[in-house]
Amino acid sequence: MKKYLWPSIKLTLLLVIVLGGLYPLFLAAVAKLAPGKGDGVTVTHNGRVVGYENIAQKFTDDKYFQPRPSTVDYNAASSGGSNKSAGNPDYLKTVQARIDTFMVHNPGVKKEDIPAELVTASASGLDPHLSPEAAYVQIPRVARLRGIPADRLKQLVDANTKPPVLGVLGVATVNVLKLNIALDDLK
Amino acid sequence: MTTEILGVIATYGITLLLAWPLARYIVKIFRGERTWSDFMAPLERLFFKISGINPHEEMNWKQHMKAMLTINLVWFVYAFFALMFQDKLPLNPDGNPGQSADLAFNTAISFVVNCNLQHYSGETGVTYFTQLFVLAFLQFVSAATGIAALVVVFKAMKEKTTTQLGNFWDIFLKTITRILLPISIVIALIFIFNGMPASFAGKDTLVTMQGDTVNVSRGPVAGFVAIKHLGTNGGGFFGANSAHPLENVNYVTWMTEMVAQVVIPIAMVFALGMFIQRKKFAYVIFGIMTIGMICLLIPSMQQEMAGNPEIAKMGIHQATGAMEGKEVRFGPAATGYWSTVTTIISTGSVCGWHDSTMPLTGLMQLLGMMLNCFYGGCGVGILNYYIYIIIAVFISGLMVGRTPEFMGHKLEAREVKIAALITLLSPFLILAGTALSSWVLSHHPDINWAVKPSAWLNNPGYHGFSEMLYEYTSANANNGSGFEGLGDGNIFWNVSTGFVLILGRFLPIIGPVAIAGLMASKKYVPESAGTLRTDSLTFGAMTFAVIVILTALAYFPALALGPIAEYFSL
Structure with a gap:
């Protein structure tokens, strides 16, 4: 399992940035055009x-x-x-x-x-x-x-x-x- | 009333219409054919390069499972510490506290295994940081884990004799970049333009028409809710999950969430037939799964639309059905449909509280989770069904007195033992857990936990027992819905359901992958006139019978004490 540990950690970090960060930021930006500007x-x-x-x-x-x-x-x-x-x-x-x-x-x-x-x-x-x-x-x-x-x-x-x-x-x-x-x- | 039923039929119809092209697309991706989403390829190569992964290295089933378990362990450690120390991390506009160790343990496991028990409330128990960087992240990757495991089984079923079953990282990452992320963006945009919040603004304070000062929790909801359903996780952004009017704004978002949660599970069944080039085999599976769903669905919708008999006795005419714990904009038919779908496919999101549904609806919800294979969660649904197929092949083999074969490989003692153990695991976890909690409740009602056992149950009698049974059933199925009246925010429930979640997730993934991997490595036996035809209606009916008999034998006594007794007492 050791062989897979570093790849796992690195891939996790990259995906955290994309899925946890960029994805909601992109949506928040688009939401400025929507009813309520994304604030409700x-x-x-x-x-x-x-x-x-x-x-x-x-x-x-x-x-x-x-x-x-x-x-x-x-x-x-x-x-x-x-x-x-x-x-x-x-x-x-x-x-x-x-x-x-x-x-x-x-x-x-x-x-x-x-x-x-x-x-x-x-x-x-x-x-x-x-x-x-x-x-x-x-x-x-x-x-x-x-x-x-x-x-x-x-x-x-x-x-x-x-x-x-x-x-x-x-x-x-x-x-x-x-x-x-x-x-x-x-x- | 008619428009309510039409709404349900239309929603299911749209799901089927979308599932077919989605299945073709999924098959193309995992066969490595060209698709419109190839523009993601440079990003994938970059990720592999930085991570030091060779995506072309073929793995056998054991290597797949080792890679899968390793990365899941990394996620668990990361999530556990992030949740405990979330008060010290950024993006916490409402000043919410860190989670206790036992709650963080439960929450981290819950989302790693694609479940959402959520012994906290979204408004106060997590921060925007943990909602996005931990929970929404896990909603993506845990769904991709299930699909990656299923694709391994697809490959094993397709090949004549091989141990080379593709590369875990490759399948896993492509599931995210090609399937989950693009579709989530489309779904989130539908939500956003229906007025669902998506910004990072914290709680709002305002004075109402009549002068009360109230707060309104908000946040980056839309993106979270998109992957919550598409990945069949079901974890709510707010405490009220998809009943919350900012998490499920109107009937259009209701339909979208409903389609989103079941479209991949259905598409994976079609994809199975296309991938292994046995379409009839997949159609029969789809037919059995659909019949199973309808058997659970019709009583649920009928019971909810008929209303609560106890309230009828008070002289109230319930034209809109049983409305306790339901929202007007969805109504009882839609809520009944949702409750069936969310329990059979392990989403566990709710648009109305299951605790307040009628006893027979509760019975259908419990059965949906105990069966856990009618469409089922992302990837894992078919894995669960695969185990039943193996048992059915074995029993059929005994009946005709031949060594059973499946997909051109002999099914032998080792595979059948694995299948039998996986089948026995679920009742063991569910019934032992419920027995343990019942024992604690009756023998140690005053232990000084955050919620004393004597205060666990929100309802007396048979229904109180059902609340405990439901919690373990939900944990084992990695479902996440609950009879939420249960006082589960304490160390007993956090720890006990935490272990049920782990066992109920990984063994039912490893089992089928191991069986498929072992079978694929055996000598190929060409089909002959004596081969059991697994794509026939007869075999479909046989599998259905196996599913029904095993479930009835395992759970009937517990169900009789809970929802069935409650039904007869009303």
């Missing part, structure tokens, strides 16, 4: 950076559409999910509590109309999206608190819905941050 795509509102397009943020006020529950409190210094199993009794209590809270804040909504994603934690804790249904179910609440007609809000949600790729692949999503910015801009 941010969202600006009223001249201020209010967040990253793809990172969920907390909206506690009922006047806003709310994102999915997060196990990292919407702070992207870390990321992760609950890792709770389907039948874990403590977990099921948490889900029940989320359902109860949702019912209190959204009177008039029937339980079977609550999309599961609103009462379950996302994988990253930073999921920026809702399905259109999960945005629709919040419309009566937002409409009441803001005094905006519900059908106007439905149009707003639809305008902020990104369809599946090419219309046929994957799922439709609503970006909660962008939707809420559009909501604030309505007036």
Whole structure:
């Protein structure tokens, strides 16, 4: 094995330089031309950076559409999910509590109309999206608190819905941050 | 729902369309024919010259394995010390600390063996230096190691009688310069123009719409994620792996990552047929592998799309399926597909947490890793399948009462013993590991480790047992995904899974290479009417039966205690 040791060390050093150094440097340089310049795509509102397009943020006020529950409190210094199993009794209590809270804040909504994603934690804790249904179910609440007609809000949600790729692949999503910015801009 | 399933079918279809030309290209490279990438040749010559390597020196199988083990040892030493002292090295904008010795041991081994157990979180456990110069580097070279070992087996199967099986360094370096690096650049560019971060900027701090101050971890993500999938390593840049919205931005990046991780494993199967000029043999293997994948895939997708029965009892209508630990932009069908692919091909990246999937999906994930040969990881997938072929040839030989032959060489006691030992190794490592951790948990729950055994399990009951079973299965398969609720950030898990990783990597590489090398050195026996036809559907079915029976015998009791019991208790 001795025969192979020096070649191994030298080849390793060369490859470390190319794969660990030059490869990411080249990509970082090209990324200057891309959205967000390789630093991540941010969202600006009223001249201020209010967040990253793809990172969920907390909206506690009922006047806003709310994102999915997060196990990292919407702070992207870390990321992760609950890792709770389907039948874990403590977990099921948490889900029940989320359902109860949702019912209190959204009177008039029937339980079977609550999309599961609103009462379950996302994988990253930073999921920026809702399905259109999960945005629709919040419309009566937002409409009441803001005094905006519900059908106007439905149009707003639809305008902020990104369809599946090419219309046929994957799922439709609503970006909660962008939707809420559009909501604030309505007036 | 329909568009979700269409998305999955389209993604698989694109993979097949790309795998075919890729296979032809791979064969050209390893036959030494001219290709468009010959402009890399001067760089390769320069590397060989500086390293003092003669790339034309033919090696036998033992020399191949010695060279492979030596360079892997160098990587391990380098990675271990770099991770321990990363706080003193440059490129650490977030001021992350060095890793403890046991964690550095686990992390270094994990990435050397093309696994990604990752008992740390990317945001806080590593620096940009170690992410790039250690982990991304290892994602390239460990994938190339697997492919290089497989190419040795290709050469051995092709030749009539020889001990000259090419040059390890030559195959290894060309795998990187001609295959992994160029394709990674293309994939990374797709990511970058979809908005994935790629710069060296550190953590950002900002004030949200409602006035909270939050941080956002960033970094050179795109290049890392490209090779992470192409090399079937799966190690995440961030803690949430490919569920993180900066590591998997949208459905287009989801499709790209999905195609990237399975395209080389499938291409290598096609390449096998082209290289040894027995295309039908490869088609049969591909067919069996695909049937195997579908058997695991359909229950996974169905279970995730149907939703959690316990939540259904609360009166919630789960139109979007079981959403705990999943992301809206992927949905349950895509996450189910990913969970199957990532476990059969040893990537181990996730776009939704396996711990929170339904019990039967968890069963499919465990089976995927226990089988570890339906497409399988870069290079090693076919090596694992090769062992099953040897066993199937042997059993078929016994059935017809002839000395078994494979590829024109007699299969004798020594080869069959090696194959049998490799087959027994996996259940031994997985079941002994799980038994050991269960014993520690029940007899010494309060040992003063970083995570006390009594706090290891994130879920009670059968699922808690599955968390331990999963961790060892993942380590043995060099997969790297986990039931991540498990409190594995302590010396017990770091060390025990570290040894499982080493044994589960190198013995299943050395075994098939040794068998192929030994067979190739034997006298060539021309095919006759009495020769067992290994490219027939019958033989394919025989191999499939061998795989199913061996797996069921080895693992059924453990699986019955874990996911199967959990399924019946819901």
